[in-house]
Amino acid sequence: MAMTEVAKRPGPAPPRRFNRDAVENRLFAVLRVLVIIALLIVTLFPFYYMVLLSVRPLDRALQDPGALWVGLSELDLGSYVSVLAAPDAGGQGFLQFMTNSVIVALGTVVLTLLIALPGAYAVSRLDFFGRRQISVLFLAVYLFPAILLAVPLFVFFTQIGLRGSLVGLLIVYVSQILAVSIYMLRNYFDTVPVSLEQAAALDGCSRLGVLRRISLPLAMPAIMANALFVFMIAWNEFLFALLFLVEDRDRWTVSLGLSQLAGSIEIPTTVLMAGSVIVTIPIIVIFFASEKLLTEGLTAGAEKG
Amino acid sequence: MTAPPIDPTTQPRRVSGPGREGGRGPTLARANARAGLALISPTLIIVLVMVVLPILWTVLLAFQQLRLLNLRSAGLFGNFTLDNFADVFTSPDFWGTLGTTLVYAVLGTASAIGIGLIAALALRRRFFGRNLVRAAMLLPYVAPIVAVTFAWSTMLNPQFGVANYWGTRLLGWDEPIAFLSQRSSEVSIFGLTFGIPTALLTVIAFEAWRSFPFAFLFLTARLQAVPATLEQAARVDGATPTQRFRYVLLPQLLPTIAVLSVLRFIWTFNSFDDIYLLTGGGAGTEVISVSVFNTLTARGDIGGASAQALVLAAILAVLIGLYLWRFAPREEQS
Numbered sequence: 001m002a003m004t005e006v007a008k009r010p011g012p013a014p015p016r017r018f019n020r021d022a023v024e025n026r027l028f029a030v031l032r033v034l035v036i037i038a039l040l041i042v043t044l045f046p047f048y049y050m051v052l053l054s055v056r057p058l059d060r061a062l063q064d065p066g067a068l069w070v071g072l073s074e075l076d077l078g079s080y081v082s083v084l085a086a087p088d089a090g091g092q093g094f095l096q097f098m099t100n101s102v103i104v105a106l107g108t109v110v111l112t113l114l115i116a117l118p119g120a121y122a123v124s125r126l127d128f129f130g131r132r133q134i135s136v137l138f139l140a141v142y143l144f145p146a147i148l149l150a151v152p153l154f155v156f157f158t159q160i161g162l163r164g165s166l167v168g169l170l171i172v173y174v175s176q177i178l179a180v181s182i183y184m185l186r187n188y189f190d191t192v193p194v195s196l197e198q199a200a201a202l203d204g205c206s207r208l209g210v211l212r213r214i215s216l217p218l219a220m221p222a223i224m225a226n227a228l229f230v231f232m233i234a235w236n237e238f239l240f241a242l243l244f245l246v247e248d249r250d251r252w253t254v255s256l257g258l259s260q261l262a263g264s265i266e267i268p269t270t271v272l273m274a275g276s277v278i279v280t281i282p283i284i285v286i287f288f289a290s291e292k293l294l295t296e297g298l299t300a301g302a303e304k305g
Numbered sequence: 306m307t308a309p310p311i312d313p314t315t316q317p318r319r320v321s322g323p324g325r326e327g328g329r330g331p332t333l334a335r336a337n338a339r340a341g342l343a344l345i346s347p348t349l350i351i352v353l354v355m356v357v358l359p360i361l362w363t364v365l366l367a368f369q370q371l372r373l374l375n376l377r378s379a380g381l382f383g384n385f386t387l388d389n390f391a392d393v394f395t396s397p398d399f400w401g402t403l404g405t406t407l408v409y410a411v412l413g414t415a416s417a418i419g420i421g422l423i424a425a426l427a428l429r430r431r432f433f434g435r436n437l438v439r440a441a442m443l444l445p446y447v448a449p450i451v452a453v454t455f456a457w458s459t460m461l462n463p464q465f466g467v468a469n470y471w472g473t474r475l476l477g478w479d480e481p482i483a484f485l486s487q488r489s490s491e492v493s494i495f496g497l498t499f500g501i502p503t504a505l506l507t508v509i510a511f512e513a514w515r516s517f518p519f520a521f522l523f524l525t526a527r528l529q530a531v532p533a534t535l536e537q538a539a540r541v542d543g544a545t546p547t548q549r550f551r552y553v554l555l556p557q558l559l560p561t562i563a564v565l566s567v568l569r570f571i572w573t574f575n576s577f578d579d580i581y582l583l584t585g586g587g588a589g590t591e592v593i594s595v596s597v598f599n600t601l602t603a604r605g606d607i608g609g610a611s612a613q614a615l616v617l618a619a620i621l622a623v624l625i626g627l628y629l630w631r632f633a634p635r636e637e638q639s
Contacts, residue, residue, distance in 0.1 A: 021545045028546050035427040039420075040438065042514065043445055046456040049467060053459065066470035115351065118344035127334065128341030134349070141356050145575035145621070147594040148614040151601055152359035152366060158373075175355030178348055207340060236449045238578045243602070255451040259582060262455050269459055276452035287447045291440050295522055 050280070054079050054273040061270055079274035087249075092267065094275055096250065097257035104166050104253060105234035108173040109227050112181050115174070117223070120185030121211060125194075138179035146176075146239055154243050166251060169244050173234050181226055188222035189215065225293035228286045235283060254279050366611035373605030389612035398596075399613070403620070405505065406592040410574040413512035417573075418565055420513055421520025422558070425528055426550075439525070446518035454582035457511055461485055488589040504588035508580050512573060520565050527561040528554070567628060574621055593617045 052069070053061055057076045060067075085091020123131060153172060154163070162168035192215055200210045216223070241256040252260065258275050261267050287294075368385040393399050428439055445453065460466050461484040469481035482490065484507040489500040531554065539549045577594035580586060586595035593613060601610035 021543070024546045032427050032430075035423060036438065039424050039427070040441060043442055043518075046453060046460065046514075047444065047448070049460055050452065050456045062465055065465040066467060066474070068467075115347045119348040122341040122344035126337045126341030126344070128338040128345070131341065134345065137352070141352060143571055143621070143625070144356075144360060145594060145614065145617055147575065147577055147597045148363055148618050149356065149359050151597070151607065151610050151614055152362040153355070154601065155366065155371075155607055156359065156362070172355065175351050178351060182348060232447060236447075236451075238450055238582070239598075255449055258455065259451045262451075262458075269465070272455060273459070276449075276455050279449045279452045283447055283449055284444070287443070288440060291443070295443075295526075 047280070050273055050276050053270055054277045056270060058268045058270045079268070079270045080278070082271050083274045083278065092257075092261055092271065092275065093249075094254065094257065094278060097252050097254040098278070100166060100251055101235055101254040104170055104173065105231045107166075107170045108177065108234040109230045111170065111174045112177050112230050113223065113227060116178055116181040116185055116226075117216070118211075119178075120182045121189055121215060123182060124186045124189035125197075135183075138182065141179050150239060150243055153240070157244065163244050164248055164251065166245075169240060169253075172240050172244070173237060176240075177230050177233055181230060184226050184229070185219070185222065188219045188226075192218045221293060225290045228290040229294055232283055232286055363611045363615060366607055367615050369608050371607040373601075373607060389608045390616075392609060393612050393616055398591075399616075402591050402593055402596050405590065406574060406594075406617075408505065409509060409512070409580075409590075409592055410570055412509045413516070413573040414566060414569040416509065416513035417516040417569055418520045418562060420517040421522075421565075422524055422562070424517065424521045425524035426554075428525070429528055442521055443518040445515050446522075450515075450578045451582060453515065454511070454579065458485055458583055461507065485584050486588050502589055504584055504590050508583050508590050511583060512576070512579055515579065516569060516573070520569065523561055523565055524558060527558055531557045567625065571621060571625065574624075575617070 052067075055075055055077060056067075056070050057074065057078070060074055081091070083092045083094045085093070086096065087093045122128065123134060157163035157168045157172075196218070197210050197214050200214050201207075205213065235253075236255060237253075238255050238259065241253045242259070245251045245253065245256055246260070249257075254275075258272065258279055261275070262272055367389055368387065370384070370386060370388060424442055428435060428442070461468050463469050463481035463483045466481075468484070469478070472478045473481060482503065485504055487503045490503045491500055535553050535557075536549055539553045544552065575594060576592070577598060580590050580592055581595050581598065584590045586592070586599065594617070597610050597613045597617065600606050600613060
């Protein structure tokens with residue numbers, strides 16, 4: 001809170017024995033620092049702990065579970081080797097899981113953008129029948145429990161034999177992400193001045209030409225941010241991966257793989273922690289790369305309250 | 306999924322298109338309408354086929370005695386029956402599950418928004434490294450759910466978890482606490498002993514940790530839009546920090562908090578991943594989503610799972626409807 005700035009009051013303040021304003025200012029100045037430190041510790045500690053356990057040897061981690069740092073002599077990257085190696089080589093096969101996840105996530109990104117870009121442009125620019133209702137429909141989709149969709153999709157994909165395939169999962173992801181993607185992209189398209197498009201249209205550009213030469217290049221940073229956002233959702237997704245792919249280990253995504261292996265007793269916790277770090281790192285990298293664009297895109301409507 | 310489609314402004318957007326500047330006749334407008342429909346139709350088709358139809362199909366499934374085993378031979382229409390719903394409503398488990406879901410959703414939402422508000426206020430004033438701190442605050446929300454639940458359950462592990470290690474040494478716990486597998490524990494304060502639902506409170510704490518960044522993000526955005534003159538005026542009038550918060554900031558934030566409450570409540574009420582990954586629904590933490598999942602996969606009871614999922618959606622719809630009916634008009638005034 002902006003409360004420690006010394007208020008410039010007009011005129012001399014009446015002298016009082018107990019000045020509530022001064023007391024509160026001092027109190028909140030202290031509280032603010034404490035709150036920030038506490039929040040930082042609480043949010044970051046689980047991530048720190050993840051990294052910490054992943055670089056300690058198992059026996060040390062079991063003997064001394066309370067250690068909050070790792071000595072250089074103790075540093076051991078064996079967990080990473082073990083988690084990435086193929087099952088034939090005695091590892092957990094995370095490389096295979098990561099390949100699956102990358103395939104599904106990239107496929108979702110490409111397909112979502114191919115479908116959402118024209119859709120978002122239409123919702124932002126073109127006045128067609130039912131345009132307003134569509135936003136409401138998309139919003140409503142999000143209020144339904146995912147588990148409600150899970151039952152029929154599970155049954156449907158079992159019947160047509162696509163359950164257990166990455167393609168089936170990809171289609172489900174696209175259908176789930178499309179609405180948000182269109183919502184974000186529409187916000188960006190709304191910020192592209194219409195006059196630019198009109199000028200291009202006057203110069204004889206066709207509608208597709210306008211879209212390709214004017215609107216898309218201007219919205220490019222936004223499209224990149226949206227692509228990264230879709231990638232993050234697809235990479236993190238768990239429920240549908242669990243429902244669709246659990247029977248075939250070769251097809252597990254990295255989230256599913258980690259959750260399935262976490263249930264087994266034979267695999268050392270340190271190795272699974274290395275797996276957690278591997279799952280998390282791409283997300284953190286992407287997040288810091290796109291954080292500003294993403295948060296602006298998501299909260300675009302929020303300032304109005 | 307977890308993405309937040311927030312658009313509290315459902316008022317019609319200003320129509321603006323190359324062909325909308327008046328007087329150019331209806332043909333361009335008609336061409337625009339056609340192009341618009343053509344561009345949106347792939348989206349519409351996918352959403353209809355993959356979202357709307359499945360929801361309708363769930364309704365059909367809920368009225369049939371369908372099991373996973375005889376799925377391949379089953380058609381769209383079978384013998385319709387109300388048995389699934391009778392099972393749901395007469396089962397004592399269901400009412401317990403519903404209660405757990407409500408407690409989880411209400412407390413999870415309230416604590417996430419509370420912490421988010423405190424964080425947004427604490428980080429309001431500029432300081433060195435604020436942007437980095439803000440980004441760090443968002444990490445719990447974006448990190449893969451599987452990884453963070455695994456880190457949490459390891460931290461809270463009674464044998465080799467770091468929480469119990471320091472808890473027994475520094476905080477004087479008599480014995481390690483099984484945070485995620487203990488239904489309730491006795492706590493005595495001032496000689497009064499009462500039981501608290503350990504595992505349920507732990508998953509609520511996780512939910513608060515996981516989703517406070519979402520509230521933080523939106524409240525921060527709203528705080529930035531509060532005109533500085535309001536607070537300056539209040540300060541000139543001699544309002545203290547708490548008074549400025551109570552009478553200047555809070556009224557500005559309330560509409561955002563209301564929208565956040567609805568959204569967070571919906572998502573927490575529906576949430577599956579967190580609890581499934583932390584406790585598997587054991588130790589008194591089974592929420593309806595987890596129960597639907599178990600009915601579907603462990604028991605292979607498609608009809609029962611559909612009926613539960615429908616009841617879940619119906620209860621949610623009623624709660625949201627009540628909320629909007631009761632509070633929506635007032636928000637518009639403020």
